[in-house]
Amino acid sequence: MKLGLLTAALAELSLEQVAAWASSEGFEALEVACWPAAGGEARRYAGVSHIDVDAFDPDSVQALLSRNGLAISSLAYYPNNLHPDDAHREEVNAHLRRVIDAAAALGVEIVGTFVGNDKDRPLPENLERFREIWPPLVHYAGERGVKIAVENCPMIFSYDEWPGGNNLAWSPAAWDEMFAAIPDENFGLNLDPSHLVWLMIDYERVGYDYADRIFHVHAKDLEIRRDGLYRHGAFSGGIGWQVPRLPGLGEVRWDRFVAALYAVGYDHVVSIEHEDRRFEGEEELVKRGFLLARNALRPYVV
Amino acid sequence: MKLGLLTAALAELSLEQVAAWASSEGFEALEVACWPAAGGEARRYAGVSHIDVDAFDPDSVQALLSRNGLAISSLAYYPNNLHPDDAHREEVNAHLRRVIDAAAALGVEIVGTFVGNDKDRPLPENLERFREIWPPLVHYAGERGVKIAVENCPMIFSYDEWPGGNNLAWSPAAWDEMFAAIPDENFGLNLDPSHLVWLMIDYERVGYDYADRIFHVHAKDLEIRRDGLYRHGAFSGGIGWQVPRLPGLGEVRWDRFVAALYAVGYDHVVSIEHEDRRFEGEEELVKRGFLLARNALRPYVV
Amino acid sequence: MKLGLLTAALAELSLEQVAAWASSEGFEALEVACWPAAGGEARRYAGVSHIDVDAFDPDSVQALLSRNGLAISSLAYYPNNLHPDDAHREEVNAHLRRVIDAAAALGVEIVGTFVGNDKDRPLPENLERFREIWPPLVHYAGERGVKIAVENCPMIFSYDEWPGGNNLAWSPAAWDEMFAAIPDENFGLNLDPSHLVWLMIDYERVGYDYADRIFHVHAKDLEIRRDGLYRHGAFSGGIGWQVPRLPGLGEVRWDRFVAALYAVGYDHVVSIEHEDRRFEGEEELVKRGFLLARNALRPYVV
Amino acid sequence: MKLGLLTAALAELSLEQVAAWASSEGFEALEVACWPAAGGEARRYAGVSHIDVDAFDPDSVQALLSRNGLAISSLAYYPNNLHPDDAHREEVNAHLRRVIDAAAALGVEIVGTFVGNDKDRPLPENLERFREIWPPLVHYAGERGVKIAVENCPMIFSYDEWPGGNNLAWSPAAWDEMFAAIPDENFGLNLDPSHLVWLMIDYERVGYDYADRIFHVHAKDLEIRRDGLYRHGAFSGGIGWQVPRLPGLGEVRWDRFVAALYAVGYDHVVSIEHEDRRFEGEEELVKRGFLLARNALRPYVV
Amino acid sequence: MKLGLLTAALAELSLEQVAAWASSEGFEALEVACWPAAGGEARRYAGVSHIDVDAFDPDSVQALLSRNGLAISSLAYYPNNLHPDDAHREEVNAHLRRVIDAAAALGVEIVGTFVGNDKDRPLPENLERFREIWPPLVHYAGERGVKIAVENCPMIFSYDEWPGGNNLAWSPAAWDEMFAAIPDENFGLNLDPSHLVWLMIDYERVGYDYADRIFHVHAKDLEIRRDGLYRHGAFSGGIGWQVPRLPGLGEVRWDRFVAALYAVGYDHVVSIEHEDRRFEGEEELVKRGFLLARNALRPYVV
Amino acid sequence: MKLGLLTAALAELSLEQVAAWASSEGFEALEVACWPAAGGEARRYAGVSHIDVDAFDPDSVQALLSRNGLAISSLAYYPNNLHPDDAHREEVNAHLRRVIDAAAALGVEIVGTFVGNDKDRPLPENLERFREIWPPLVHYAGERGVKIAVENCPMIFSYDEWPGGNNLAWSPAAWDEMFAAIPDENFGLNLDPSHLVWLMIDYERVGYDYADRIFHVHAKDLEIRRDGLYRHGAFSGGIGWQVPRLPGLGEVRWDRFVAALYAVGYDHVVSIEHEDRRFEGEEELVKRGFLLARNALRPYVV
Numbered sequence A, B, C, D, E, F: 001m002k003l004g005l006l007t008a009a010l011a012e013l014s015l016e017q018v019a020a021w022a023s024s025e026g027f028e029a030l031e032v033a034c035w036p037a038a039g040g041e042a043r044r045y046a047g048v049s050h051i052d053v054d055a056f057d058p059d060s061v062q063a064l065l066s067r068n069g070l071a072i073s074s075l076a077y078y079p080n081n082l083h084p085d086d087a088h089r090e091e092v093n094a095h096l097r098r099v100i101d102a103a104a105a106l107g108v109e110i111v112g113t114f115v116g117n118d119k120d121r122p123l124p125e126n127l128e129r130f131r132e133i134w135p136p137l138v139h140y141a142g143e144r145g146v147k148i149a150v151e152n153c154p155m156i157f158s159y160d161e162w163p164g165g166n167n168l169a170w171s172p173a174a175w176d177e178m179f180a181a182i183p184d185e186n187f188g189l190n191l192d193p194s195h196l197v198w199l200m201i202d203y204e205r206v207g208y209d210y211a212d213r214i215f216h217v218h219a220k221d222l223e224i225r226r227d228g229l230y231r232h233g234a235f236s237g238g239i240g241w242q243v244p245r246l247p248g249l250g251e252v253r254w255d256r257f258v259a260a261l262y263a264v265g266y267d268h269v270v271s272i273e274h275e276d277r278r279f280e281g282e283e284e285l286v287k288r289g290f291l292l293a294r295n296a297l298r299p300y301v302v
Helices: A015-024 A058-067 A086-106 A123-143 A172-181 A193-199 A203-209 A226-232 A254-263 A283-300 B015-024 B058-067 B086-106 B123-143 B172-181 B193-199 B203-209 B226-232 B254-263 B283-300 C015-024 C058-067 C086-106 C123-143 C172-181 C193-199 C203-209 C226-232 C254-263 C283-300 D015-024 D058-067 D086-106 D123-143 D172-181 D193-199 D203-209 D226-232 D254-263 D283-300 E015-024 E058-067 E086-106 E123-143 E172-181 E193-199 E203-209 E226-232 E254-263 E283-300 F015-024 F058-067 F086-106 F123-143 F172-181 F193-199 F203-209 F226-232 F254-263 F283-300
Strands: A002-006 A029-033 A071-076 A110-113 A147-151 A187-191 A214-219 A221-224 A242-245 A269-272 B002-006 B029-033 B071-076 B110-113 B147-151 B187-191 B214-219 B221-224 B242-245 B269-272 C002-006 C029-033 C071-076 C110-113 C147-151 C187-191 C214-219 C221-224 C242-245 C269-272 D002-006 D029-033 D071-076 D110-113 D147-151 D187-191 D214-219 D221-224 D242-245 D269-272 E002-006 E029-033 E071-076 E110-113 E147-151 E187-191 E214-219 E221-224 E242-245 E269-272 F002-006 F029-033 F071-076 F110-113 F147-151 F187-191 F214-219 F221-224 F242-245 F269-272
Touching (some): A002 A071, A002 A283, A029 A269, A086 A123, A110 A214, A123 A147, A123 A172, A147 A214, A193 A203, A203 A254, A214 A254, A221 A226, A283 F283, B002 B071, B015 B029, B015 B058, B029 B269, B110 B214, B123 B172, B147 B214, B172 B187, B193 B203, B193 B221, B214 B254, B254 B283, C058 C086, C086 C110, C123 C172, C147 C214, C193 C203, C283 D283, D002 D283, D015 D029, D086 D110, D110 D214, D172 E226, D193 D221, D203 D254, D221 D226, D269 D283, E002 E283, E015 E058, E058 E086, E086 E123, E123 E147, E203 E254, F029 F269, F058 F086, F071 F086, F086 F123, F123 F172, F193 F221, F193 F242, F214 F254, F221 F226, F269 F283
Parallel strands (some): A110 A147, A187 A214, A214 A269, B147 B187, B214 B269, C147 C187, D002 D029, D110 D147, D214 D269, E071 E110, E110 E147, F029 F071, F214 F269
Antiparallel strands (some): A221 A242, F221 F242
């Protein structure tokens, strides 16, 4: 395996700067943020464009990475691909296709994204919609030799995303429906064990049960504030008690999770995703956070 | 304490028949179902009218109970008192007031009901609505010397009640808002520990924290099917993994829950609520279920 | 469900005496020991013949049971049906067939027995032998309307039964092989959760996974002496650390086990098997043991 | 085993009244409070004299018990037999000798008491004193065919008994010193598992390790209030977090504790000691408490 | 955060030597032992004087530290500031004031010490005394811009410190009393989670509950020998079962403890306190101990 | 302590190559595989000869190790020294003696091996045989100043080694018999905690109980596949559910195990034994495995 990081948390730095720093700190891969350069999305950890897929030179990007001894583990663009507003949805679907094109141009195997969700409609209806909208997207990627890795985050953090969250792909039950609808070999998961902690889903077992579908791995961590759970209860969707933390500060037992990954033959990148509010706000602090996570994971990623 | 039962599961029997059987099996109290006699509500375990509050003779009801050596622990009417359809809501609010009148007429101290919820609106908005609609209801009861005990069930069992369920009063956080809005001494809980199991809220602590607000206790139990939780995750609202069981067959540790009740001075009725599908469908089976629950609870209810 | 007992522990009493006592103490069914009356088998808890299948009058047995208001839950004969000595094996197989005949004659639905094992040969070889010897036995029973319920005990208690024990049917893996070889509907389990405790197999899950194959249930219990496990380790086959106890004194959570049985629709007999050495040696003590077990189980068996 | 009760909690009743009620509720033995009739000791649960050992007629006491079908499991007198004030200590030692005489006169095998302690001196010094004062007391009892059973309570409930408590016999380490100093066969324990809960000492293991020294068993229960433990910590001697409860409402697993007692051959009385403040203050309430404890224990005491 | 160490365990080395070695091994801060240079205190880990506060040159100390790239996290002097012998107490109080003066002179923000205790008097009486003696000490420090950080160790290891230990500041209940009496912002904790392990107090919750009072953190660890706890019980004050260990060899989950510290915004030093008897006796061994602890903590301290 | 590795997993490399690589990666000791150079044994991880004890030059081996700054922690030869075929057994015993000679010649203190077992005979019979065959072997080593360290592996992985496995020395009960038969001070354990995981034997307690007999430590790890345990049960000897893993990927808590080793004064080598199938097949992968294990252990081995 290789240890990498998702560039989105270093929004203020250029790709060149990110690469230089990551390389000097022992990282081996980057998961490059590819939101539209024109911006627009103001969501936390989103909207970052380290490669402007509408205007970039594959050779110079590759040269930049090469110079720093880094691989690109995937291109990252996480919008709501099932947004209920069709105009908006088509726009983000279109940009996703351009990210796929960019991956193909760069020889990057994987594009990471969200399935998306209409948060106001129940899962069965969203799965209906998924079955319409997603097959052509996966097909488009397949034709270009690119794999789609969808992250298993429910995308609910506050009442703004209530009730259903902005990404339906958060449970084994949903994955089974998704993979039944799209059995294509280039459709899989960007598996993040942290969400499974508050969902109370056994992440080791997921490692074994979905071995063939794990294309990419996010290393984010999470803790459950017990008092918050007491006050709000499991049905509250984590609001008030689930807190994203850096790997090493949360409840994921990384040794055992990584052990499951090795056991099923996963040998790609473990990519640190940084969403710990205690290590944000200034570049130095963000970097300290990445380094803490690196320290916690490095021993197990060989 | 006394051991009682909620009559709703014995819908086919008359109050006379329920009382005779309950008494012969050692029960000491009834929680009498008081849905509108005209019917209309087809929900499982609802719509039962063992006292027709629009037409009954308090003296003969009391005589009937007396003859069987039974007390009435509360009158039970559990509709959606915050139904989004105002016409319907006003109708059920009106019937609730008539149940309150009936309680006053019978000298019954407690009416049990649901706060209700507009399942399609987030909790903060529902609490707003609660603050408008509920104070007059509680006031109405107070004037008549009746206490309102609201049950802590989220009322979500399938996608029909998705996303928010039909009763907002399921978490300590919500109770705090409710009791802050209506501090009246005649407003409290009909505490059912079973819902707290799947909500992963510590029911013993609830016993201590809300001691003054526990007016009535439901003895229902529940189990979490671990494989279902793995497949659906905590965010699914229990759908696919929470299974109501009879007390004695579930995960509530009744000895410790009752210990907390004694510790805080609760000395009213523990009333068995029967919603275990394995003990339904024929009167004999429903009765066996009640007896199993009685056997499990009887040693601790003295 | 009904609460019963296996008569073998009351070897000194006649069936008449057992029935009278059991009935007076609230039991509802007997699992009647049917070893050959001529004796021969000296194994603890074996060799008892409460019905001599070679010479009995079905009508008078039924009358006896009827008089005492008892049902027969099954006929019990637990020899080594795969004994490596073919002469001996054929003898016990032959007696098993006579027990089946007796069950048919009595209108008893179930005969309980052991699959048996050649303790000196590994499981795969024993399964081979099982595939030869058992189908005709099951077929014989099926023709007579009788179900075969095999108990899941490894039959290893000391080095005498080492290494493989005298009954191969102790694990889900073995059951799967057995039921694959003999899918007949009249072939199932006499499920005893106590053995599963020291085998560290989840007995609740077994309840769900083998719902269709649970024909009969043994209520025996067991405890693991932690210091013995430390000294001998799991590979020692329980020798030195597994101790049979009466239900109520062991590690089985009967409430949850019975809950699983109800959940899957089991509605036959829970039959107390008494092998607790602390309640043996004199009739009075054996009976006290049965009563303690009855007290522990009675609340849940309705 | 037999189920009994310690009469001290029913101080307002005469022995006759206690016996009549206990018998009618299914108890089989009494542990009779024998404090000096002249009174003097005002400690909670102490000072009760159901037999005035200075003036009683053994025959009429025995007749009274006989009439009610009850045995006397032991005579109970729990003072501080190592009181630092020698005059007081000699007085209580002297009364203890009279209780021993009374036991001999009544044919009662066991006298229950406290070893005592000088709460202001460390354990090693108290053990020194124990070695001087106790051998003659045990010898006195032995000559009269009476066993001394000392209870394992640290006798610390508030700062009044701080720091060492009024009874040193609360840990296996102390028992080992005691039994090394007095190996006499008539010196043993009145084992109460409840104290071991807050002392965090494994009560099942105690059952096995001190099998030969368990002369009598107290059935009292206890719970640890987790929040109190957080605030005060283990070093606080339980003040602020250990709460005596009735058996069935506390943390002792009576099934497993009694299982250990049966395993080691204990076959005397399990005697309910009632010190639950929620069931005190009026006779009716005290009795309800005893009945709840009886209900919880009765199934296992056969 | 920075990783530091308390110099007391390296008593044989000069401050210069300690600083050089610590710096070369990657430590970033020193907690400098400041007992009176004249000696006198023979207690284990005490009596060390790496800065003689009665005669030192602040500039040269600062230069020494600077040369080695080290900060001083606090000055350390841990006597019994509530010693029952007033003469002795005034002496140590006086030295504490001189340590405060030294801190002011050095620009060191924090002085670490013990509140102290009269081990023979109960907590409420000691708190009374605390309210008299401590306010002027805290005030003295405040006037000089110095914070007082008291360590949460009960200072009981053997019967010499029995019964109350030599430092009352070991529980949240005591802290609440202390902070109520002295709400000054320059009065807080030198939080050591190891003591909380044997006191069975949740150290993560302490991190959250006392966030504002955590001025300094000790990284010491501890294990509970289970057999010792069985023999001596919780009331024995840890004697016989609590064993100080180096961080990484004990029961503190440093990842989760440090996670709580980050969560509440603690960003000062984590200072290794070395009291593991297996790594003592020779300088080499003491240093190995520090390095093991460094290895265990380093990944999380960024 | 020192960190080392067992050379057997690097069978394709010469000792020179192993030493150079190990040294460059920070290892401090080698446990050198000494199977007969002529080969013959085809067992996985066996048959490797990094020193041909029949033909080697001690000086040049020592020089080689010296050059690389490495110690030899032990010579390793793990055959079945109680093989039932006497001819074969004598052959392996003879080779074991030559390995002992080699150790003496090299000044290596320890030879590691298996006691062996006749897998088809029960433990008591094997212990009989042990008592005959082993004393002269231990005596032979003692005369040469060499210690024999036997590994605690049951040597059962499939039905080939069923039922008893090829090494009887896997439980405290067996060790006690062994050390009673051979109390010689040069007879002890090469303790590997991984086997104890699936044997469900407390490895920390083993550290304390057998302190004097721990001559050498293997760092191998293991996980129990829960689903396999469900299917096969504890009596299956681990077949189907015990999976060897590298330290850091398994269930051993190395921090606590190493803590026990330090506590009892163990200060020799912790030697990584590599048997994780996911890190096999090519040299690079094997080395990655060793490095992962090194990363996991290095912080605690100082």
